[in-house]
Amino acid sequence: MSGFVLDARLAADTQSVMIVDNVDVRLANDSRYWWLVLVPQIAGAEEWQDLAEADRQRLFDLSMRCAEGLRTAAQADKMNIAALGNMVRQLHVHVIARHMDDAAWPAPIWGVGEGIDYQPEDARQRIMVIQGFLNQ
Amino acid sequence: MSGFVLDARLAADTQSVMIVDNVDVRLANDSRYWWLVLVPQIAGAEEWQDLAEADRQRLFDLSMRCAEGLRTAAQADKMNIAALGNMVRQLHVHVIARHMDDAAWPAPIWGVGEGIDYQPEDARQRIMVIQGFLNQ
Numbered sequence: 001m002s003g004f005v006l007d008a009r010l011a012a013d014t015q016s017v018m019i020v021d022n023v024d025v026r027l028a029n030d031s032r033y034w035w036l037v038l039v040p041q042i043a044g045a046e047e048w049q050d051l052a053e054a055d056r057q058r059l060f061d062l063s064m065r066c067a068e069g070l071r072t073a074a075q076a077d078k079m080n081i082a083a084l085g086n087m088v089r090q091l092h093v094h095v096i097a098r099h100m101d102d103a104a105w106p107a108p109i110w111g112v113g114e115g116i117d118y119q120p121e122d123a124r125q126r127i128m129v130i131q132g133f134l135n136q
Numbered sequence: 137m138s139g140f141v142l143d144a145r146l147a148a149d150t151q152s153v154m155i156v157d158n159v160d161v162r163l164a165n166d167s168r169y170w171w172l173v174l175v176p177q178i179a180g181a182e183e184w185q186d187l188a189e190a191d192r193q194r195l196f197d198l199s200m201r202c203a204e205g206l207r208t209a210a211q212a213d214k215m216n217i218a219a220l221g222n223m224v225r226q227l228h229v230h231v232i233a234r235h236m237d238d239a240a241w242p243a244p245i246w247g248v249g250e251g252i253d254y255q256p257e258d259a260r261q262r263i264m265v266i267q268g269f270l271n272q
Contacts, residue, residue, distance in 0.1 A: 047215050049204050060196050068185050078225070079183050082218030086234060086242035089214070098222060106222035108244050 003043035007090040010039060013115075015123070017130050021058045025066065025134065030115035031122060034074040034097040036066050036130070045091040048083060059093065066095040069133030074099070080108065139179035143226040146175060149251075151259070153266050157194045161202065161270065166251035167258060170210040170233040172202050172266070181227040184219060195229065202231040205269030210235070216244065 006024070014026035014037045022042070028035035040059050045051055051059065067079045074097035082094045096109060104112035118126075142160070150162035150173045158178070164171035176195050181187055187195065203215045212233035219229045232245060240248035254262075 047203070047207070048200060048217065049207065049215075056200070064184060064192070067183070071183070071185065078220075078222055079185075080218070080220045080222070081184065082216070082220065084214075084216045084218065084244060086214055086216070086244075108218075108220060108222075108246055110244055 004041045005043075006039065006041075007088050007092075009088050010037065010090065010092060013037075015127075017127050018134050020062055020134060022055070023059055023062050025062070025130070027123065027127060027130065028115075029117060029123075031118040032103045032113075032116050033109060034070050034076070034126065035109070036070065036095040038063060038066065038093040038095065040091055042091075046085060046089045047091065050091065063093050063095055065134070066130075069130065070095060070097040073097075073129045073133065082108075084110070140177045141179075142175065142177075143224050143228075145224050146173065146226065146228060149173075151263075153263050154270050156198055156270060158191070159195055159198050161198070161266070163259065163263060163266065164251075165253060165259075167254040168239045168249075168252050169245060170206050170212070170262065171245070172206065172231040174199060174202065174229040174231065176227055178227075182221060182225045183227065186227065199229050199231055201270070202266075205266065206231060206233040209233075209265045209269065218244075220246070 014028050017025045017027050024039040024041055026037045028037055040055060048056055063081055067081055071079050076097035077100045078098040080096040080098055150164050153161045153163050160175040160177055162173045164173055176191060184192055199217055203217055207215050210233035213236045214234045216232040216234055
């Protein structure tokens with residue numbers, strides 16, 4: 001991760017849950033959703049294609065593990081997995097558990113309404129659940 | 137692909153470019169974007185996790201090939217790759233070339249404005265380019 005610095009907006013909008021295989025698994029600071037943001041700690045990466053094949057594969061596998069874990073933990077109606085990066089170019093993958101009664105359903109979540117901060121205890125609980133499935 | 141039937145909305149909104157490894161690579165009928173929709177021809181699949189590991193890997197690899205091909209063909213400023221499925225549950229992966237002057241930038245493209253149909257010749261040209269990089 002030589003030279004890697006987390007983007008300032010990602011740093012402000014998310015908090016680290018665990019680093020797995022050089023990927024920072026971060027919880028978005030928006031309690032409306034179980035919403036993870038996966039950031040490979042590789043300087044300069046903006047697209048999946050910018051990763052070496054092994055790194056790309058690890059990021060994909062971890063995205064799948066996060067999706068499966070969140071799906072169960074949140075009893076999601078649908079999982080959304082996306083790498084967009086139009087606002088923040090540093091490569092990051094969103095893994096979001098969606099519910100049919102959530103704030104944005106059925107639209108994508110980005111840009112819909114205002115985020116709602118976690119109560120510290122609620123964030124801690126979610127982080128423990130996520131660490132739990134990542135440690136399995 | 138026993139029992140697989142393409143979702144009616146996907147059928148209406150996209151056209152097939154090529155079937156690769158049991159995945160239908162389809163062009164969205166919206167000329168504002170170079171926008172592919174990849175549909176694995178597997179009955180009942182709604183999430184990445186619903187695919188057997190080999191199928192999942194093939195879909196991921198093909199998503200990467202499409203992203204790389206579109207990035208070059210469209211001279212994209214950013215690639216967006218996403219599986220959402222909130223409106224159409226049948227598993228499909230969007231691969232979209234974004235430009236900083238496109239109709240939705242920097243927002244995600246879904247639900248922004250009205251799609252603009254292709255002129256038939258323009259669709260044919262894009263399809264040929266896409267078939268070209270898929271055949272490499």
